[in-house]
Amino acid sequence: MSRILIKNAHILTMDDNRTEIQNGYVVIENDLITKVSDGNPSGFFDKTIDAEGNIVMPGLSNTHTHLGMTLLRGYADDMVLSDWLQKEIWPAEAELTAEDVYWGSMLGCLEMIRSGTTAFCDMYFFMDETAKAVEKAGIRGCLSYGMIELFDEERGNSELIKGERLVKEWQGKANGRITTMYGPHAPNTCSKEFIARAKKAAERDGVGVHIHVLETEDELNTMKKNYGVCSVHHLDSVNFWNTKGDDLTAGVDVLAAHCVWMSDGDIKLFAEKGVTVSHNPISNMKLSSGAAPIQKMLDAGVNVALGTDGCASNNNLNMFEEMKTAALLQKLVTTDPEALPAKAVVEMATRNGAKVIDKKTGALKAGNKADLIVVDTKKANATPIFDAYSHLVYSAAGSDVKTMIVDGKILMEDYLVLSMNENEVIEKSKACAIGLAKRAKDKKEANG
Numbered sequence: 001m002s003r004i005l006i007k008n009a010h011i012l013t014m015d016d017n018r019t020e021i022q023n024g025y026v027v028i029e030n031d032l033i034t035k036v037s038d039g040n041p042s043g044f045f046d047k048t049i050d051a052e053g054n055i056v057m058p059g060l061s062n063t064h065t066h067l068g069m070t071l072l073r074g075y076a077d078d079m080v081l082s083d084w085l086q087k088e089i090w091p092a093e094a095e096l097t098a099e100d101v102y103w104g105s106m107l108g109c110l111e112m113i114r115s116g117t118t119a120f121c122d123m124y125f126f127m128d129e130t131a132k133a134v135e136k137a138g139i140r141g142c143l144s145y146g147m148i149e150l151f152d153e154e155r156g157n158s159e160l161i162k163g164e165r166l167v168k169e170w171q172g173k174a175n176g177r178i179t180t181m182y183g184p185h186a187p188n189t190c191s192k193e194f195i196a197r198a199k200k201a202a203e204r205d206g207v208g209v210h211i212h213v214l215e216t217e218d219e220l221n222t223m224k225k226n227y228g229v230c231s232v233h234h235l236d237s238v239n240f241w242n243t244k245g246d247d248l249t250a251g252v253d254v255l256a257a258h259c260v261w262m263s264d265g266d267i268k269l270f271a272e273k274g275v276t277v278s279h280n281p282i283s284n285m286k287l288s289s290g291a292a293p294i295q296k297m298l299d300a301g302v303n304v305a306l307g308t309d310g311c312a313s314n315n316n317l318n319m320f321e322e323m324k325t326a327a328l329l330q331k332l333v334t335t336d337p338e339a340l341p342a343k344a345v346v347e348m349a350t351r352n353g354a355k356v357i358d359k360k361t362g363a364l365k366a367g368n369k370a371d372l373i374v375v376d377t378k379k380a381n382a383t384p385i386f387d388a389y390s391h392l393v394y395s396a397a398g399s400d401v402k403t404m405i406v407d408g409k410i411l412m413e414d415y416l417v418l419s420m421n422e423n424e425v426i427e428k429s430k431a432c433a434i435g436l437a438k439r440a441k442d443k444k445e446a447n448g
């Protein structure tokens with residue numbers, strides 16, 4: 001058995017009581033946390049990490065990514081979502097190879113490790129490659145194959161087969177670090193019949209579903225025009241949002257990304273059904289999609305988590321930036337400085353997201369999995385700290401994350417990434433990105 005001690009820590013447990021411990025310690029045995037306490041630890045440890053008074057907290061959960069897109073960082077900016085996808089991103093994605101997605105995913109994992117994210121929810125293609133990258137990088141990934149049916153039944157059938165294959169092959173792999181979901185892309189790219197089939201498959205297989213919903217006003221208007229109702233009610237008519245399950249099926253997690261154009265009725269329905277919302281404020285601001293009514297959702301009891309979205313619409317995977325932006329955006333649009341306070345943002349970025357990834361993560365307590373980070377507070381931007389939550393949201397940087405442990409394994413110690421060769425990942429992914437951009441440009445020119 002391997003026993004790790006982290007001592008002299010300022011611990012934010014993020015447990016149900018949000019217990020904060022000054023000068024505490026955490027004991028890890030194999031992949032689990034066995035003790036979180038103040039006072040003096042006793043016993044033998046294979047490894048002792050002196051946190052030197054730094055903040056020790058659960059790792060961050062990035063609940064909406066497209067990791068393979070990390071290669072498209074900065075590929076096309078300053079465009080409307082529909083043009084951005086149709087004219088730039090989808091043509092470039094048509095040129096992606098499995099090797100590209102592997103190195104793009106490794107690059108994404110590296111960036112997440114360096115900025116405190118221990119777990120993420122992804123929706124993309126060539127997902128075997130992303131799964132291999134997760135296996136190697138050592139973090140936790142909840143992976144879905146993004147299924148785009150385009151209202152074509154045959155295409156839908158083949159997309160569903162690919163989605164199923166990912167679930168069958170990877171669910172629970174890497175000591176449970178890899179979990180899976182079904183990923184019907186969005187209500188305006190897939191029919192409700194197709195989305196309902198994906199939900200049924202998820203219930204049958206005991207995994208969740210991950211979808212984009214009401215990202216743009218254009219989606220809301222199109223749905224109202226075509227079906228007379230918004231996306232939320234359109235999918236409610238096929239019971240898509242139910243997380244509890246009926247007599248025949250197990251309950252499953254439902255993860256809805258964006259949710260910018262939600263009405264009060266939609267919010268109430270999400271709260272009743274137990275849907276988890278992934279709020280992606282930077283992507284929403286960059287694509288001018290709008291500001292999601294997050295304070296209203298929290299007031300209504302919706303489980304709201306945070307995500308960065310893909311690297312082509314952010315353009316990084318830094319959850320510290322996402323936390324700060326989430327807080328500032330709510331204050332701006334509500335004209336209420338009390339909206340989305342720092343502690344609520346840290347909850348969104350840790351325990352709320354963890355609920356859909358692994359219920360034994362997201363809080364530091366005995367019996368939970370050992371997924372945690374050490375945030376360096378011996379920094380100018382961390383001096384002084386009157387309130388740890390305020391520090392994390394308003395003044396900390398992703399690059400302040402010093403040490404990371406996932407599933408009881410040290411992935412980064414004292415700023416040194418241990419689970420991969422950092423230079424190799426940067427060089428290989430850069431070469432892939434250059435090749436990809438060239439192929440996309442050649443294709444564009446050939447097509448006139």
Ligand SMILES: N[C@@H](CCSC[C@H]1O[C@@H](n2cnc3c(=O)[nH]cnc32)[C@H](O)[C@@H]1O)C(=O)O
Pocket residue numbers: 066069085089090093123124125145146147148159185186212215283309310313
């Ligand atoms: N099975 C599909 C791939 C779907 S992956 C998920 C898709 O979502 C796209 N995507 C990325 N960001 C967004 C967003 O903000 N809204 C909608 N789609 C997005 C992404 O580029 C990718 O094409 C195929 O073979 O083409």
Ligand SMILES: [Zn+2]
Pocket residue numbers: 064065066212257309310
């Ligand atoms: Zn997305």
